[in-house]
Amino acid sequence: MLKTTSKMLLGVAFAGGLMMPHAFAETSLNALFMAQAAYSEADVRAMTEAFTKANPDIKVNLEFVPYEGLHDKTVLAQGSGGYDVVLFDVIWPAEYATNNVLVDVSSRITDEMKKGVLPGAWTTVQYDGKSYGIPWILDTKYLFYNKEILEKAGITAPPKTWDELSEQAKTIKDKGLLETPIAWSWAQAEAAICDYTTLVSAYRGEFLKDGKPDFQTGGGLDALNYMVASYKSGLTNPNSKEFLEEDVRKVFQNGEAAFALNWTYMYNLANDPKESKVAGKVGIVPAPGVAGKSDISAMNGSMGLGITSTSKSPDEAWKYVAFMTSQATQNEYAKLSLPIWASSYDDPAVTKGQEELIAAAKVGLAAMYPRPTTPKYQELSTALQQAIQEALLGQASPEDALKTAAENSGL
Amino acid sequence: MSGPFMTTRAWLLMLPLLAVMIAVIGWPLVDTIGLSFTNAKLVGTSGTFVGFDNYAKMLSSSNFQRTLYTTAWFAIVSVAVEMVIGVLTALLLNQEFHGRFILRALMILPWALPTVVNATLWRLIYNPEYGALNAALTQIGIIDSYRSWLGEPATAMTALIIADTWKNFPLVTLIALAALQAVPRDIRAAALVDGAGPFARFRFVTLPFIVGPLMVALVLRTIEAFKVFDIIWVMTRGGPANSTRTLSILVYQEAFSFQRAGSGASLALIVTLLVTVLAASYAVLVRKTAGSAR
Numbered sequence: 162m163l164k165t166t167s168k169m170l171l172g173v174a175f176a177g178g179l180m181m182p183h184a185f186a187e188t189s190l191n192a193l194f195m196a197q198a199a200y201s202e203a204d205v206r207a208m209t210e211a212f213t214k215a216n217p218d219i220k221v222n223l224e225f226v227p228y229e230g231l232h233d234k235t236v237l238a239q240g241s242g243g244y245d246v247v248l249f250d251v252i253w254p255a256e257y258a259t260n261n262v263l264v265d266v267s268s269r270i271t272d273e274m275k276k277g278v279l280p281g282a283w284t285t286v287q288y289d290g291k292s293y294g295i296p297w298i299l300d301t302k303y304l305f306y307n308k309e310i311l312e313k314a315g316i317t318a319p320p321k322t323w324d325e326l327s328e329q330a331k332t333i334k335d336k337g338l339l340e341t342p343i344a345w346s347w348a349q350a351e352a353a354i355c356d357y358t359t360l361v362s363a364y365r366g367e368f369l370k371d372g373k374p375d376f377q378t379g380g381g382l383d384a385l386n387y388m389v390a391s392y393k394s395g396l397t398n399p400n401s402k403e404f405l406e407e408d409v410r411k412v413f414q415n416g417e418a419a420f421a422l423n424w425t426y427m428y429n430l431a432n433d434p435k436e437s438k439v440a441g442k443v444g445i446v447p448a449p450g451v452a453g454k455s456d457i458s459a460m461n462g463s464m465g466l467g468i469t470s471t472s473k474s475p476d477e478a479w480k481y482v483a484f485m486t487s488q489a490t491q492n493e494y495a496k497l498s499l500p501i502w503a504s505s506y507d508d509p510a511v512t513k514g515q516e517e518l519i520a521a522a523k524v525g526l527a528a529m530y531p532r533p534t535t536p537k538y539q540e541l542s543t544a545l546q547q548a549i550q551e552a553l554l555g556q557a558s559p560e561d562a563l564k565t566a567a568e569n570s571g572l
Numbered sequence: 573m574s575g576p577f578m579t580t581r582a583w584l585l586m587l588p589l590l591a592v593m594i595a596v597i598g599w600p601l602v603d604t605i606g607l608s609f610t611n612a613k614l615v616g617t618s619g620t621f622v623g624f625d626n627y628a629k630m631l632s633s634s635n636f637q638r639t640l641y642t643t644a645w646f647a648i649v650s651v652a653v654e655m656v657i658g659v660l661t662a663l664l665l666n667q668e669f670h671g672r673f674i675l676r677a678l679m680i681l682p683w684a685l686p687t688v689v690n691a692t693l694w695r696l697i698y699n700p701e702y703g704a705l706n707a708a709l710t711q712i713g714i715i716d717s718y719r720s721w722l723g724e725p726a727t728a729m730t731a732l733i734i735a736d737t738w739k740n741f742p743l744v745t746l747i748a749l750a751a752l753q754a755v756p757r758d759i760r761a762a763a764l765v766d767g768a769g770p771f772a773r774f775r776f777v778t779l780p781f782i783v784g785p786l787m788v789a790l791v792l793r794t795i796e797a798f799k800v801f802d803i804i805w806v807m808t809r810g811g812p813a814n815s816t817r818t819l820s821i822l823v824y825q826e827a828f829s830f831q832r833a834g835s836g837a838s839l840a841l842i843v844t845l846l847v848t849v850l851a852a853s854y855a856v857l858v859r860k861t862a863g864s865a866r
Contacts, residue, residue, distance in 0.1 A: 229809070233828045239615045260615045260831070348723075349811030400700035402812055403723035412701055539829045550813035554725060571830075 188477045189220045192246040193235060196225035198406050198424045199298040199464070199498040208494060212484045219477050229350060232539065235469075236262065242471035245478040248297070250351075251463050251531070252538045254288040259536040263293040263467040269479055270295070277488065281529055282501045286465040288534065294467030295486040296501045301459040301525045302359045302422045303518075305431070306444040310338055310419040321456075322449050323363055323387055326420060330396040333419050341398040343391060344409045344418035347553065349546050352405050354532065355462055356422055357549060360384035362530030363451045363458035368541075369533045374567035376545070377560070383451075385559040389552050402553050414439055422448060424462060426497040428518045445517050447525040461529040499526075540571035608838035614831035626838035635822065636839070642729070643818040647797035650733045650740070654793055657737065658744025659786070663774075665745070666752045676749070683742035691806035694735035698722050698807075722808050725815035732816055736803055740793060747789040751782035787858040791851055798847050819843045 192209075196202050202225050209221050224244075226234050235247045239262055249257060257263045270292055282296040304326070306319045314333045320326040330342040346352035361368070364387075366380020375381065391397040398418065400408075406423055410430065413421040414437035421427070434440040447457040466485055468478045484490060491500035495511045499522050505511045512519045533541060548566035551557040557565070608626055612619030630636050665676050682690070697704045700720040709715045721731045755778050763777045801820035804810065810817030823843060827836025 236614060236831060237828060256831075260613065262615060349809055349813070400720045400723060403700065403720055403808075408701070415701075417701070537830075539831075543825065543829065546811075547814055550811060554813050556725075556813055 187218055187220050188474045189222065190245040190472075190474060190478055190481055191222045191224065191243060192481070193231070193238075193244045194223060194225050194248050195228045195231050197228045198426045199300060200426075200494060201497055204494045204497060208485055208490055209481075211490070212481060215484070216477075216480065219481065221481060236260075239469070239471060242469075242473075244469050245472035245474060246481055247467055247469055248464055249294065249467055251285045251461050251465070252351075252534075252542070254286060254293045254465075255534050256536045256538060257467070258288040258291065258293055261470050264470050264472075264475060265291045266294060266468060266479065267292045277503060278501045279503045279526065281461075281526060282463060284531065285461065285463040286467065294465040295482055296463055296465045297486050298464040298498045299501050299526060300424050300462040300464070300498065301529050302355055302424065302448055302462060303428075303445050303521050303525060304448045305413060305421045305423055305427060306446070307413070307416065307419050307439055307442055308444045309439070309442045310342075310416070311444075313338055314419075319444055319446050320420075320449050322452050323360070323458075324452065326449055327391060327394070327396060330391075330420060331394075334396060339417065339419055341395060342419035343397045343401075344404065344412045344421040345388075345397060345401040346404045346406050346409050346422070347388070347401045347549065348403050348405050348408075349550050350405060351542060351546075353546050353549050354542050355460055357384055357388065357545065358460040358530060358532050359422065359448050359458050360387055362460055362528075363449065363455050365451075365454045369535070369572070372535070372572065374541075374570050374572055377563035377567045380454075382559060382563060385549065385552055385563060388549065389559055392553050393555075402550060425499055425518065425522070428515065429496045445521045447521050447528070457524060457528055459525040459528040459530060461531045463529070535572065537571045540569075544569040544571075604837045604841060607833055608835075608841050610834045611832075612834045614827065614833045614836075619834050622834070626835040627842070630835060630839050630842060636842075638814070639817055639819055639822045642816065643798060643800070643820075646729065646733060646736075646800060646816075646818060647794060650736045651790065651793045651797050653733070653737045654741040654744050655786070655790060658741045658789070659748050659782075661741070661745045662748030662752060663778075665749055679742050679745055681742075682739050683746075685739065687739065687802045688806055690739045691735065691803045694731075694738075695722070695807050698731055723812050725812055728808055728812060728816050732804060732807060735807065736797070736800070739803075740796070744786075744789045744793065747785050748782055751785035752778070755781045783861050784858065787854065787861060791854040791858070794854065795847050795851055798850065799843070819846075 194202075194205050200208075205225075206223060209223060213219060213221055228250075231248065231250070232253060235244065235249065235257075238244050247263070249263070254263070258265075274295065278296065279299065282299050283292065285296040285299075286292050286294045304319065310333060311319065311329070314329070314336050316329050316332065320329050326343070333339050333342045345356050347356060361376065361381055361384045364380035364383040366382075366384055367375045368381065369375055392399065392401070398404075398412065400412075404412070406427075409418075409421050409423050410427050412418045413423070413427065414431050416439050428443060428445050431437045431443045432440050437443075447459060450456045450458055466482045468475050468482065472478050486501060488500060488502040488505060491502060492505055492508060492511050495505065496515070499505070499518075500511065506519055506523060532538070535541065544566040547569075548557075548562035552559045552562040556562075607619075609621055609623060610619035611622050611626075661679070665672055665679065685693075698721040700706065700718055700723065703718075703721075705721065706715075706718040710718065721727045760773065760777055763773050768776070799820055800818050801824065804816055804818055804821060805824075808816045810821045819839070820843070823836055823840045826832055826839055830836075
């Protein structure tokens with residue numbers, strides 16, 4: 162009896178095994194995104210829905226984490242092979258490539274992509290001559306300003322240099338329009354490094370020279386000195402040192418900042434009357450430059466989509482990545498993040514209603530300054546975050562803080 | 573029935589549990605100890621043997637020393653405040669009054685909240701632009717303008733301790749309240765007749781009965797507070813300028829953000845050792861107080 166039963170069970174198992182592939186020909190992909198800036202969660206879901214409609218045999222499970230959790234979650238999932246597709250920041254390819262987190266997709270990139278995508282965008286996903294994904298979010302920090310407040314202060318044009326920005330902010334403060342006119346994201350997080358990098362690019366500083374820290378002198382030091390001066394003068398909102406990008410957006414949307422440094426996504430949200438008190442009054446220009454050194458400043462805050470080395474369905478994953486980064490998809494959702502495709506910037510369907518943003522993007526995206534490319538980026542960044550905060554809080558002079566950061570950077 | 577038969581049977585009965593314990597606690601612990609003597613990375617290389625290098629580097633780093641101090645400060649202050657408030661509320665809720673059962677049930681709410689929810693809640697309260705604390709204090713007139721509570725090293729730690737205390741004192745209350753049920757009424761009545769005041773009655777009658785359970789609460793809370801991670805991670809991420817970075821956050825950074833599994837493991841074991849020493853010394857204390865209290 163027992164023998165027959167087990168034989169029968171075996172038979173069922175075999176039959177099932179043979180039939181399964183036909184019954185469930187579906188591939189399931191797990192994709193990791195962030196819930197912060199750029200495309201909204203709703204946008205990503207809608208894009209993915211369009212993809213699964215076109216590819217009914219592929220199922221995509223989406224997961225969203227705050228930017229702060231994106232890197233660690235990706236790395237930790239390596240052990241268990243949790244994700245097929247991950248969103249990654251421009252600062253991670255060096256580390257991901259060194260540690261074999263992402264697969265090299267250079268051979269999969271088509272000529273159409275090579276020709277159509279803005280050349281500067283590719284740096285986002287490359288390390289050591291290889292590509293580890295396709296750029297998806299093309300972004301830099303822009304200077305946002307409140308047109309109404311500037312007008313009330315008698316200022317006719319937004320600042321062209323960082324010194325001019327301080328002067329205009331002082332005018333606004335002196336006229337009693339705002340107590341602290343400038344908002345930044347200087348919390349102990351990567352956001353602070355993005356603002357700092359924008360200034361480093363304006364002052365023509367260098368993060369690394371021959372692989373060794375070089376930010377503690379020259380432009381790197383000038384950049385931190387500017388931040389500290391702006392903070393101590395009272396022109397900068399003192400709460401900036403606990404702000405992330407979303408806090409900056411809230412302050413700006415409430416009309417409590419005349420100037421703010423933030424990503425693309427703030428433009429259309431701050432112009433949305435349902436979200437914002439300053440809708441219709443939002444101005445955007447490339448971040449200012451420094452007289453005699455630079456006309457504008459910009460930093461590469463782009464992100465790409467890549468395939469993990471543990472993915473069991475790299476072909477399907479690539480299909481998904483190619484769909485998400487395609488010109489058609491990106492043009493359709495060009496409100497919170499701008500396309501990687503060069504011709505999109507002259508496409509009326511994309512530019513309509515956000516001409517100012519497109520104008521700023523054309524100049525800004527072409528001048529994007531990179532954060533250092535090193536497998537030890539996380540350590541360097543952590544040390545710099547601490548230095549920035551110590552200098553702002555007056556616990557150390559900018560010189561000493563940056564010197565300590567250079568020593569603790571692991572480089 | 574006794575003797576070798578009983579012993580064998582006892583061990584046999586415990587075997588399944590022991591096997592599970594070894595699988596989920598023993599093996600990872602041994603693995604971590606092994607890892608701590610290597611320079612392994614989290615992904616990629618499995619590393620080579622480096623002896624006590626990781627330990628020496630960690631113990632001598634100024635980062636570790638500063639973080640140890642921060643953690644100790646957080647643990648000592650928050651646990652002390654939780655114990656005092658916990659016992660006081662327990663005494664209050666032990667009084668007979670209408671509606672005390674509703675209050676007792678409400679008590680548990682903060683403790684039942686997930687830590688992350690609690691942390692997010694307090695972050696909103698402390699928000700420098702629209703937080704309730706700023707609104708309340710300016711309206712009463714204690715401060716004249718909104719300020720940044722979590723952005724200043726001077727206030728960030730205190731703000732965290734308040735948030736943690738609010739969440740965790742109900743545990744002490746619960747344990748104390750349960751212990752208070754065991755205080756015999758006749759002894760309290762006798763003390764009252766003998767003319768003992770409220771403080772004397774608490775010190776000489778109530779306290780000896782509840783000190784044992786309170787020690788248990790103290791041990792639990794100290795260990796938890798020493799390992800604190802989530803509430804701080806959500807509220808300040810260790811900032812500003814690392815003024816609220818605790819040992820667990822340092823372990824997380826070392827092992828996961830910087831991916832140095834080897835030195836991360838050594839740091840984690842140092843923390844484990846510290847907590848074990850604390851727990852052991854408390855255990856001795858509990859035995860002594862339980863023995864001498866009455």
